[in-house]
Amino acid sequence: MAATGTICSSIFTRQAVPPTSSNPPVLMQQSPDAGGPSRQSTSPAINDEVPPEEKDRPSAALASRALTGEPATAAPFANGYHFPPKHSAWQSTMSGCIAFWNYFLTPLGFCVTIYGLNVVAWGGMLFLLLCNAAPAMCHPSCNDINSPRRKWIEWDSQILNALFCVTGFGLAPWRFRDLWFLYQYQMQGKEIFLRRLGGIHRGWFRLPGSAEVHPKIGPENVTSSPHLVSSIACPYPKDKIPDAPLTGQRAPATPIWKLGAVIWLMVWNTFFQCCLAGFMWGMNRYNRPSWATGLFVGLGCMAAAVGGIIIFIEGKKVKGIEGVPISDKDIQQLQEDREKGIWHYNNIKDKDLTEDAKKKVAKK
Numbered sequence: 001m002a003a004t005g006t007i008c009s010s011i012f013t014r015q016a017v018p019p020t021s022s023n024p025p026v027l028m029q030q031s032p033d034a035g036g037p038s039r040q041s042t043s044p045a046i047n048d049e050v051p052p053e054e055k056d057r058p059s060a061a062l063a064s065r066a067l068t069g070e071p072a073t074a075a076p077f078a079n080g081y082h083f084p085p086k087h088s089a090w091q092s093t094m095s096g097c098i099a100f101w102n103y104f105l106t107p108l109g110f111c112v113t114i115y116g117l118n119v120v121a122w123g124g125m126l127f128l129l130l131c132n133a134a135p136a137m138c139h140p141s142c143n144d145i146n147s148p149r150r151k152w153i154e155w156d157s158q159i160l161n162a163l164f165c166v167t168g169f170g171l172a173p174w175r176f177r178d179l180w181f182l183y184q185y186q187m188q189g190k191e192i193f194l195r196r197l198g199g200i201h202r203g204w205f206r207l208p209g210s211a212e213v214h215p216k217i218g219p220e221n222v223t224s225s226p227h228l229v230s231s232i233a234c235p236y237p238k239d240k241i242p243d244a245p246l247t248g249q250r251a252p253a254t255p256i257w258k259l260g261a262v263i264w265l266m267v268w269n270t271f272f273q274c275c276l277a278g279f280m281w282g283m284n285r286y287n288r289p290s291w292a293t294g295l296f297v298g299l300g301c302m303a304a305a306v307g308g309i310i311i312f313i314e315g316k317k318v319k320g321i322e323g324v325p326i327s328d329k330d331i332q333q334l335q336e337d338r339e340k341g342i343w344h345y346n347n348i349k350d351k352d353l354t355e356d357a358k359k360k361v362a363k364k
Contacts, residue, residue, distance in 0.1 A: 069341065070338070070343055071343055071345075073346065073347075073353070073354060074343040074344060074345050074346055076346060077248050077249070079215075079247070081246050081247050081248065081323055081326075082326070082344070083326070083344075083346055083347055083350065084326045084327070084330040085333050085334055085337065085344040085350055086344070086349070086350035086351075115167075118159075118163055119160070119163050122156055122159050122160050122163065123160060125152075125156055126153065126156040126160065129149055129152055130153070132149070134149065137149040137152065145285070150285070154285045157280065157293055158280060160297075161276055161280045164273055164297075164300065165273060165277055167269075167304075168273030168274070169270065169273065171266070171270070172270045175263070175266045175267050175269075175270055178197060178200065178263045178266070179264070179267050181193040181197050185197070186260070191232045194207065194232065194256070195207065195232060195234065195236035196235070196236050197259060197263075198210075198236075198240070199235030199237065199241075201259065201262075202235060202240055202241070203311075204254070204311050204314040204315035204318055205254045205258075205259050205314065206242070206250070206251050206252065206253050206254045207232060207233050207234070207235065207253060208232055208253045209231070209232055209233035209253065210233045210234070210242075210250060210251075210253060211250045211251065211252050211253060212233065212250075213228070213233050213234065213241075215244060215245050215249065218241065218243045218244035219239045219240070219243065222234070222238050222241050245321070245322035245323055246322060246323030246324070247321065247322055249322065250321070250322060251317065251321040251322050252321075258310055258314060261307070262307045262310050265303045265307035266303075266304070266307055269300050269303040269304045272296050272299045272300035272303060273296075273300050275296045276296035276297060276300060279292040280293070319348060320347065320348040320349075324348065
């Protein structure tokens with residue numbers, strides 16, 4: 001479930017296109033009367049000095065001439081970055097499929113996909129059996145302990161238990177490692193262990209004070225900033241620092257209690273799996289309490305699901321501030337729409353958030 005939260009965070013924030021040097025931000029020149037240090041609030045204009053070899057790029061084409069009338073909320077960030085335009089349902093589906101396919105082609109992605117398909121297939125079969133969807137298996141009756149239905153429920157439950165043990169027990173060493181790091185920080189006050197956790201969960205967790213780190217510092221050049229070696233704002237080891245934000249703005253620190261909640265929820269998932277395995281392996285279908293299987297399956301799934309949801313929400317918040325990669329196709333669309341006077345709001349939702357805020361205030 002936690003892995004699903006991370007994967008969905010990447011897919012639903014339009015990260016199908018990996019960041020490359022050929023995909024620079026949409027470059028726009030900041031006017032002297034710009035509204036703030038991080039955003040340009042006036043009509044976009046581009047630096048006239050565009051190198052000849054850059055003129056064929058979509059971003060260079062955007063820089064060819066200034067356009068007027070662009071709303072402040074649609075203006076680029078100070079470094080010229082602009083979020084991708086909002087995609088249609090078909091484009092979002094295709095983008096998600098591409099992101100999933102790229103993930104599936106990796107060894108980890110292939111294993112996770114096969115694992116997930118097994119959970120869905122055997123879980124669906126168990127659901128149908130519990131709903132008496134196969135009357136032919138109710139012989140001599142549906143609830144007879146020796147009926148084909150009851151036998152298949154037992155076999156199906158054992159298979160699902162084994163699948164859940166793969167994650168519950170297989171990930172236990174890393175889960176208890178994180179719990180040990182959390183204990184060392186919260187009980188012993190050792191900041192180095194919080195920094196270790198910051199590096200492990202760099203995809204969604206931001207350390208205290210990390211928002212003040214220079215926005216151009218990333219894993220590739222962090223060695224040029226020796227003052228970060230002992231700073232709580234930098235993960236340990238220091239090359240685990242998050243990538244330099246595309247927007248030029250770093251996300252604020254994540255509340256530490258959310259990190260603790262995720263770690264404890266994953267540990268409780270392992271604990272509930274231990275209880276489930278004890279009932280499934282230590283007892284048989286004749287003497288096993290009927291409530292045991294459903295209770296611990298439900299608790300285990302709930303713990304993992306809540307942890308995955310926290311990771312997904314926090315990861316989306318980080319991407320909404322630090323930016324997501326933008327493809328050449330999206331840059332081309334931004335260029336064409338600007339020339340037509342169609343503005344795209346510069347946020348991950350491509351919506352006028354100021355209007356939404358006014359509507360919420362009006363409702364109150």
